[in-house]
Amino acid sequence: xxxxxxxxxxxxxxxxxxxxxxxxxxxxxxxxxxxxxxxxxxxxxxxxxxxxxxxxxxxxxxxxxxxxxxxxxxxxxxxxxxxxxxxxxxxxxxxxxxxxxxxxxxxxxxxxxxxxxxxxxxxxxxxxxxxxxxxxxxxxxxxxxxxxxxxxxxxxxxxxxxxxxxxxxxxxxxxxxxxxxxxxxxxxxxxxxxxxxxxxxxxxxxxxxxxxxxxxxxxxxxxxxxxxxxxx
Amino acid sequence: xxxxxxxxxxxxxxxxxxxxxxxxxxxxxxxxxxxxxxxxxxxxxxxxxxxxxxxxxxxxxxxxxxxxxxxxxxxxxxxxxxxxxxxxxxxxxxxxxxxxxxxxxxxxxxxxxxxxxxxxxxxxxxxxxxxxxxxxxxxxxxxxxxxxxxxxxxxxxxxxxxxxxxxxxxxxxxxxxxxxxxxxxxxxxxxxxxxxxxxxxxxxxxxxxxxxxxxxxxxxxxxxxxxxxxxxxxxxxxxxxxxxxxxxxxxxxxxxxxxxxxxxxxxxxxxxxxxxxxxxxxxxxxxxxxxxxxxxxxxxxxxxxxxxxxxxxxxxxxxxxxxxxxxxxxxxxxxxxxxxxxxxxxxxxxxxxxxxxxxxxxxxxxxxxxxxxxxxxxxxxxxxxxx
Ligand SMILES: Nc1ncnc2c1ncn2[C@@H]1O[C@H](COP(=O)(O)OP(=O)(O)OP(=O)(O)O)[C@@H](O)[C@H]1O
Ligand SMILES: [Mg+2]
Numbered sequence: 141x142x143x144x145x146x147x148x149x150x151x152x153x154x155x156x157x158x159x160x161x162x163x164x165x166x167x168x169x170x171x172x173x174x175x176x177x178x179x180x181x182x183x184x185x186x187x188x189x190x191x192x193x194x195x196x197x198x199x200x201x202x203x204x205x206x207x208x209x210x211x212x213x214x215x216x217x218x219x220x221x222x223x224x225x226x227x228x229x230x231x232x233x234x235x236x237x238x239x240x241x242x243x244x245x246x247x248x249x250x251x252x253x254x255x256x257x258x259x260x261x262x263x264x265x266x267x268x269x270x271x272x273x274x275x276x277x278x279x280x281x282x283x284x285x286x287x288x289x290x291x292x293x294x295x296x297x298x299x300x301x302x303x304x305x306x307x308x309x310x311x312x313x314x315x316x317x318x319x320x321x322x323x324x325x326x327x328x329x330x331x332x333x334x335x336x337x338x339x340x341x342x343x344x345x346x347x348x349x350x351x352x353x354x355x356x357x358x359x360x361x362x363x364x365x366x367x368x369x370x371x372x
Numbered sequence: 373x374x375x376x377x378x379x380x381x382x383x384x385x386x387x388x389x390x391x392x393x394x395x396x397x398x399x400x401x402x403x404x405x406x407x408x409x410x411x412x413x414x415x416x417x418x419x420x421x422x423x424x425x426x427x428x429x430x431x432x433x434x435x436x437x438x439x440x441x442x443x444x445x446x447x448x449x450x451x452x453x454x455x456x457x458x459x460x461x462x463x464x465x466x467x468x469x470x471x472x473x474x475x476x477x478x479x480x481x482x483x484x485x486x487x488x489x490x491x492x493x494x495x496x497x498x499x500x501x502x503x504x505x506x507x508x509x510x511x512x513x514x515x516x517x518x519x520x521x522x523x524x525x526x527x528x529x530x531x532x533x534x535x536x537x538x539x540x541x542x543x544x545x546x547x548x549x550x551x552x553x554x555x556x557x558x559x560x561x562x563x564x565x566x567x568x569x570x571x572x573x574x575x576x577x578x579x580x581x582x583x584x585x586x587x588x589x590x591x592x593x594x595x596x597x598x599x600x601x602x603x604x605x606x607x608x609x610x611x612x613x614x615x616x617x618x619x620x621x622x623x624x625x626x627x628x629x630x631x632x633x634x635x636x637x638x639x640x641x642x643x644x645x646x647x648x649x650x651x652x653x654x655x656x657x658x659x660x661x662x663x664x665x666x667x668x669x670x671x672x673x674x675x676x677x678x679x680x681x682x683x684x685x686x687x688x689x690x691x692x693x694x695x696x697x698x699x700x701x702x703x704x705x706x707x708x709x710x711x712x713x714x715x716x717x718x719x720x721x722x723x724x725x726x727x728x729x730x731x732x733x734x735x736x737x738x739x740x741x742x743x744x745x746x747x748x749x750x751x752x753x754x755x756x757x758x759x
Contacts, residue, residue, distance in 0.1 A: 178590060193753055196664065198663075198664050198753060202590075218669075219668060222666050222667065223666065224662070226666025227666075229666075233661070233756075237658070239378060240385070241381040241384070241385045242377075242378060242381060246377065250378075250665060251665050253374045254374065274694065289688045
C-alpha cells in the first residue's frame with residue numbers, strides 16, 4: 141500500500157473554557173489512502189467537527205501530528221496554513237455558509253481569488269464547477285433565491301473549484317430534505333469515483349453514510365479502531 | 373484588496389446604515405470645506421486686489437494704509453523714482469491716496485460696520501485696470517460727490533446710487549457704482565482725494581501706489597526708497613500687501629474651522645465605527661468561512677477597512693460637491709486685519725479638495741480600523757461556531 145494520504149498520529153485536542161480543560165479528542169490515530177470516501181459518525185459532541193477542523197488545518201491539535209500528503213499540517217505557520225488550505229482543501233458546511241450578498245457565481249469564484257488565475261480562467265473554472273453540480277443556469281442567483289439543496293450544491297461547487305485533493309464535509313445533508321440530501325450524496329459519490337477526490341464526511345444520517353466506502357465511529361473523543369466497510 | 377467586490381456588495385445590502393454613515397461623513401466634509409473655502413475666498417479676494425506690476429509705499433511699520441502717513445514732499449520723491457513707469461506725456465504712473473474708515477449701518481442687520489473710504493486721483497483708475505463704472509457717472513471735481521463699490525452700495529445704508537451718506541461733517545451724494553473684478557475695492561467708497569483730505573482735515577496721503585516700468589525693478593526700487601533717509605517708508609508689491617491683509621483673519625478662520633471640523637468628525641467616526649462593529653458582528657460566520665477557504669487575516673482586515681473607506685470616500689465626494697455650490701454664496705464680514713468690512717465669496721481650490729478627501733479617508737480609516745482588527749482576530753473555529 142502506498143503512503144497514507146491522510147494520517148493522524150496520536151492526536152489529542154482539548155479546548156479551554158476559563159481555566160477548565162475540556163478534552164475533545166483522545167489519542168486519535170487514522171490512516172486514509174488516497175481516493176477514500178469515509179463517513180465519520182458518532183453522537184453529538186463526540187468531536188467529529190473538531191477532528192474535521194484539524195484535518196482541514198482550521199485548528200491545531202493540542203498534541204500529535206496531522207499529516208496530509210506528507211505535509212505535517214500542524215507545523216505550518218498561520219500564513220502558510222491559509223495558503224495550504226486554499227490549495228488542498230475543499231470544505232462543505234452543514235449550513236452551506238454562502239456569502240448572502242454574492243451570487244452563486246461570485247460565491248464559487250471566491251477561492252479562486254486567492255490564485256493567480258486571470259478573470260477568464262476563473263470564469264471557465266467557475267462554470268465547470270457549477271455545471272458539475274448541475275447549476276450552470278443559476279449563476280446569477282443569490283443564495284436566498286435558491287433552495288437549501290441548491291445552496292449546498294453551490295457550496296460543493298465552491299469546494300471543488302480549486303480542484304483540491306481532499307474534500308471535508310461536515311453534515312452536508314444535515315439541513316436538507318430527503319430528495320435534496322439524495323442529490324447531494326450522489327454528487328459527493330460522483331466526485332469520489334469520477335474525479336477521484338478523497339472525501340471525509342461527518343454525518344448522522346445512516347443513508348448518507350451508506351454511500352461511503354467505510355464508516356468510522358467517534359465516541360467521546362475516541363475513534364473506533366474497527367473499520368466497517370460498506371458493500372456499495 | 374481581494375474582497376473589494378464582497379465589501380462593496382455588503383454596503384449595498386445594508387443601504388440604510390450605509391447612507392446614514394455616508395451622510396455623517398459628508399456633513400463633516402462639507403463644514404470642513406466651507407471653512408477652508410471661506411478663508412480661501414477672503415485671501416483670493418485680497419490677492420486679486422493687488423496687481424502684479426504695482427507697488428505700494430506706506431510709512432514704515434504702519435502695516436496698513438490706515439495707520440500710514442505720507443507727506444506731499446515725500447510723495448514727490450517717490451513718484452520721481454526711475455523705476456516708476458510713465459505715460460506718453462511723461463507723467464509718472466503713480467497716485468497718492470488717502471484711506472479712512474467710517475462707521476455706517478448695514479442694510480440688512482442695521483448693525484454698524486466699518487466702510488473704507490478711499491480718496492483717489494485720475495491716475496488711480498489707470499493703475500486699477502479692473503475698475504469699471506457700471507452705473508451712474510464719475511464725481512464732478514470740487515463737489516461732494518462719491519462713487520460706491522458695488523458691494524458697499526448693496527449692503528450699506530445711504531450708499532446706493534442717488535442716496536446720500538454723511539461723514540467728515542459733510543453730506544456726500546453717491547453718483548456712480550463701480551465694479552473692480554470682485555476685488556477688495558468693491559467694498560470701498562471712492563471720492564476725489566483733495567475733497568476727502570479737506571473733509572477729514574488730513575492733508576496727507578495714506579499711501580502711494582506706483583506702476584513699475586518692469587516688475588523686475590521692484591527690488592532695486594525698494595532698496596532705494598527704503599534706504600532714503602528722507603522717507604522712512606516701506607515698499608511692498610501690491611499683491612503681497614493685500615495678501616498680508618488676509619493673514620490674521622485666514623489663520624483665525626482656519627483654526628476655528630479645523631477645531632469645529634475635528635469635533636464634528638468625532639461624531640462621524642463613532643458613527644462609522646458603530647456601523648462597522650455591527651457589520652463584523654453580523655458576519656462572524658462569513659468571516660470564519662472566508663478564513664476557512666484560505667483568506668488570510670490581512671485579507672479580512674482589508675475587506676472591512678475597504679468597506680469603511682468606500683463609505684468615507686463617498687461621503688467625502690458628496691461633501692465636497694455640496695460645498696462647491698457655496699461658491700454661489702457671497703459673504704460680507706469684518707476683516708480682522710484691517711477692521712474694514714470686506715465682501716467676498718467662498719472659493720474652492722484644488723488643495724481644499726485634496727485636504728477634504730484626505731480628511732474623509734482619515735475618518736474612514738480611524739472609524740473602520742478597530743472593527744476590522746476585531747474581524748481579523750477571530751479564531752476560525754470560534755467564528756464558525758457562532759449561531
Ligand atoms: N471552539 C471551541 N471552544 C470550546 N469548546 C469547543 C469548541 N469546539 C468544540 N468544543 C466542544 O468540543 C466538544 C466537541 O465538539 P464538536 O463540535 O467537535 O462535536 P460534534 O461531534 O461535531 O458534535 P455535533 O454532532 O453536535 O456537531 C463539544 O463538547 C464542544 O462543546
Ligand atoms: Mg459538528
